[in-house]
Amino acid sequence: MSTVAEMPSQKYEILPKTSEAGEPIGELLEISMGPHHPSTHGVFRMDVVLDGEKVVKLKPVFGYLHRNHEKIAENISYLSSMPYTDRLDYFCSMTNNWAYALAVEKLAGLAVPERAEYIRVIMAELTRLQNHTCLIGFFVQDMGALGTPLMYAFREREKILDLFESVSGARMMCNYLRFGGVRCDVTPDWLAQAKQLVDGYGKFLDEFEALFTENEILLARTQGVGVLSRELAVNASITGPLLRAAGVNYDVRKVDKYGIYSRFEFKVPLGEHGDIYDRYMIRILEMRESLKILQQALRDIPSGPVMDPKAKLRGFRPKAGEAYGRIESPKGELGFYLISDGSANPYRYRVRPPSFINLTILEDMCLGHRIADTVIILGSVDIVLGEVDR
Amino acid sequence: METPEQIKSRLETAVPDAKIEILPNDCPVGERSLLVDPVRILAVAKFLRDDPQLRLDYCSNVTGVDWPAAEVTEKIKVKQVVNGVENEIEEVKKTVRPGFLEVVYHLYSMELKHGPVVLRQRTTNRDAEAPAISLTPVWRGCEFQEREVFDLFGIRLEGHPDLRRILMWDGFKGFPMRRDYVAPDDFEYEPTPHDEVLEQAQKHYPPEVKA
Numbered sequence: 001m002s003t004v005a006e007m008p009s010q011k012y013e014i015l016p017k018t019s020e021a022g023e024p025i026g027e028l029l030e031i032s033m034g035p036h037h038p039s040t041h042g043v044f045r046m047d048v049v050l051d052g053e054k055v056v057k058l059k060p061v062f063g064y065l066h067r068n069h070e071k072i073a074e075n076i077s078y079l080s081s082m083p084y085t086d087r088l089d090y091f092c093s094m095t096n097n098w099a100y101a102l103a104v105e106k107l108a109g110l111a112v113p114e115r116a117e118y119i120r121v122i123m124a125e126l127t128r129l130q131n132h133t134c135l136i137g138f139f140v141q142d143m144g145a146l147g148t149p150l151m152y153a154f155r156e157r158e159k160i161l162d163l164f165e166s167v168s169g170a171r172m173m174c175n176y177l178r179f180g181g182v183r184c185d186v187t188p189d190w191l192a193q194a195k196q197l198v199d200g201y202g203k204f205l206d207e208f209e210a211l212f213t214e215n216e217i218l219l220a221r222t223q224g225v226g227v228l229s230r231e232l233a234v235n236a237s238i239t240g241p242l243l244r245a246a247g248v249n250y251d252v253r254k255v256d257k258y259g260i261y262s263r264f265e266f267k268v269p270l271g272e273h274g275d276i277y278d279r280y281m282i283r284i285l286e287m288r289e290s291l292k293i294l295q296q297a298l299r300d301i302p303s304g305p306v307m308d309p310k311a312k313l314r315g316f317r318p319k320a321g322e323a324y325g326r327i328e329s330p331k332g333e334l335g336f337y338l339i340s341d342g343s344a345n346p347y348r349y350r351v352r353p354p355s356f357i358n359l360t361i362l363e364d365m366c367l368g369h370r371i372a373d374t375v376i377i378l379g380s381v382d383i384v385l386g387e388v389d390r
Numbered sequence: 391m392e393t394p395e396q397i398k399s400r401l402e403t404a405v406p407d408a409k410i411e412i413l414p415n416d417c418p419v420g421e422r423s424l425l426v427d428p429v430r431i432l433a434v435a436k437f438l439r440d441d442p443q444l445r446l447d448y449c450s451n452v453t454g455v456d457w458p459a460a461e462v463t464e465k466i467k468v469k470q471v472v473n474g475v476e477n478e479i480e481e482v483k484k485t486v487r488p489g490f491l492e493v494v495y496h497l498y499s500m501e502l503k504h505g506p507v508v509l510r511q512r513t514t515n516r517d518a519e520a521p522a523i524s525l526t527p528v529w530r531g532c533e534f535q536e537r538e539v540f541d542l543f544g545i546r547l548e549g550h551p552d553l554r555r556i557l558m559w560d561g562f563k564g565f566p567m568r569r570d571y572v573a574p575d576d577f578e579y580e581p582t583p584h585d586e587v588l589e590q591a592q593k594h595y596p597p598e599v600k601a
Contacts, residue, residue, distance in 0.1 A: 062556075063557040063559065066557040068542075068567070070567065071571075106417070106419050109418045232530070234447050234448060234500050235447070235530045235531065236529075236530040236531045237449055237529065237530070238531070250448075250500045250503070255503050318417075320416050321415050321417025321418075321420050322417060323417050323419065323420045324420075324421070324451065324496055324506060335451050335496075337451055337453060337494070337496070339455065340417070348453075348455050352450060352451040352496075356534060357534060359534065360530065360533050360534050389557060390557070
C-alpha cells in the first residue's frame with residue numbers, strides 16, 4: 001500500500017463519480033502536497049485525494065526531519081540534552097527548556113529559587129507572545145496576504161528575540177534554563193526593557209487586530225471552516241489553542257499550576273464553534289492574557305539567587321525512578337517522560353510533542369473542504385516540523 | 391484522585407479476570423503505575439475512561455520502553471549447619487530476567503481535571519513485532535503515538551486501524567529505539583549499477599585472473 005487511494009477507506013465513503021443519470025463525470029485525483037510546498041511550514045507532505053476541488057481523503061506524511069532525538073538523549077548526560085531540546089520547536093526554545101527542566105526536577109526532587117521561577121514565567125510568556133504573533137502572520141500569508149502582515153509580526157518578534165539574545169546569547173537556541181534554576185541572572189536594565197516592550201505590545205495587538213479581526217476575507221475564509229467538535233478534540237488528545245477553541249477549558253497552567261502560575265491572575269479564553277476563526281481569536285486573547293501575566297511578574301519579581309545551591313550540573317545522577325513533567329507550551333501540552341536507572345544518562349527519554357499529536361485530526365477537519373482550505377486548516381493547527389519529526 | 395490501590399480494587403470488581411499489578415516508583419514525586427495483562431487491557435481502558443469517578447478521557451502520552459534480558463541479583467538468607475552450630479548465611483542468587491517490551495500510557499481527565507494514572511502493558515518477549523493491544527479504539531489520541539511505538543520499538547499493536555511506519559520510511563528494517571539497535575554506517579547506501587556490473591564482470595573471469 002504505497003498510495004492513499006489503495007488504502008482501505010474506513011470512515012468515509014468515496015462517492016461514485018457518476019451523475020444521477022448514471023454517466024461518469026470524472027475521476028478522483030490523488031496529489032502529493034509537499035514536502036517542498038510553501039504552505040506546509042517545513043518538510044511536510046499531505047497525500048490528498050480530490051474530487052474536483054473537494055478533499056475526500058487526506059493522509060499526513062512526515063519524518064523527513066527525523067533524527068531520533070530520543071535515542072541521542074539516551075546516550076548523553078541529562079544536561080547535554082538541554083541544548084537539543086531547543087531544536088524541537090525552534091520557535092519556542094524557552095518553553096522546551098522549561099518542560100525538560102521540570103521533568104528532571106521532578107525526577108531528582110530539586111527546588112527552584114523564587115527569582116528563577118519568575119524569570120521562567122517571563123521567558124515562557126514572552127515566547128508565547130512571539131509564537132502566536134508569528135503564527136498569525138504565517139496564517140494570513142497562507143490566505144494570500146503576502147508579506148506585509150508577516151513582516152509586522154516579525155518586527156515585533158525580533159524585539160522579543162533581542163531580549164532573549166541579551167540574556168542568553170542566542171536569539172532562538174537559547175539553552176537558558178538549568179535544573180534547579182536558570183543559567184544566569186537578568187539585569188535591572190533588562191527588566192526595564194522587558195517592561196517597556198510589554199507596555200507597548202498591547203498597542204501593537206490593537207493595530208494587528210484592526211487589520212484582521214473584522215477583515216472580510218479573513219471572515220469568509222475562516223468562519224465555519226475546519227470545525228473540530230468538542231468530543232473529538234478531547235478523544236484525540238488535542239491540546240493548546242486548538243482544544244480551547246473547541247470550547248474545552250483545559251490549560252495546564254491552570255490545572256497543574258506548575259512553577260508559580262497559581263500566583264497570577266489570568267483567564268483562559270474559550271472558543272464556541274471550534275472553527276479556524278475561533279483559533280485565531282483564542283490566540284489573540286491568549287496574548288492579551290500573557291501580557292497581564294507579564295505585567296504582574298515584572299512588577300513582583302523578587303531579588304535573590306537564580307540557582308538552587310544543591311543542584312549540581314556535573315556528575316548529575318538522579319536516583320532510579322520515573323517522572324512525567326508537562327507544561328503548557330504555546331502549541332499545546334509539551335511533556336517529557338524520563339526513566340532513570342541511577343546512571344548519568346537517562347534510561348528512557350521521551351518527548352510528548354504537541355504539534356505531532358495535534359495532526360491526528362487533520363484529515364477529519366479537512367474532509368469536505370476545498371484544497372485551498374486545507375492550507376489554512378494546517379496553518380491553524382500550528383505545527384513545527386522540528387517537533388513533529390524529532 | 392484515587393490512589394492506585396483504590397483503582398486496582400475497583401478494577402478487579404469491574405473486570406474480574408484482569409491481572410493487575412502496581413509497580414513501585416522510587417522517584418519522590420513520581421506516580422506508581424498499573425501493570426495490566428494485555429488480554430484484558432481494552433476492558434480496563436474502557437472502564438478507566440467511562441467510570442464516573444475517574445473519567446480519564448484524555449490519553450496524554452503513549453510510549454514504549456525496551457527492557458532487554460538482565461541478570462537480577464537477589465540476596466537470600468540460607469540456614470547452614472557448620473560443626474553442629476546453625477548459622478544464617480546470606481547467599482547471592484543470580485537469575486536471568488527475560489527481556490520484554492513495555493507500552494506506557496499517561497492518562498488524565500479533562501472533565502475532572504485530575505491525573506495522571508499510568509497504565510502499562512508488557513509483551514512476553516523481545517521478538518521483532520512482538521504483539522500487544524492497541525488502545526486507539528478507546529482514545530483516538532493514541533493513533534499516531536502507537537504508530538510511532540510500532541515504528542521505533544517494533545511492538546505490533548493489534549486492533550490499530552492503520553499500523554504503518556510513521557517517522558522512518560516504509561522500506562526501513564529494524565527498530566531504532568531498541569537498546570541493542572546498531573545504526574548502519576551509511577543509511578543511504580544503495581547498490582549502484584556499478585556494483586552489479588562489477589559483480590557480473592567478475593563472474594566472467596576465471597579465479598586466477600581475479601587474483
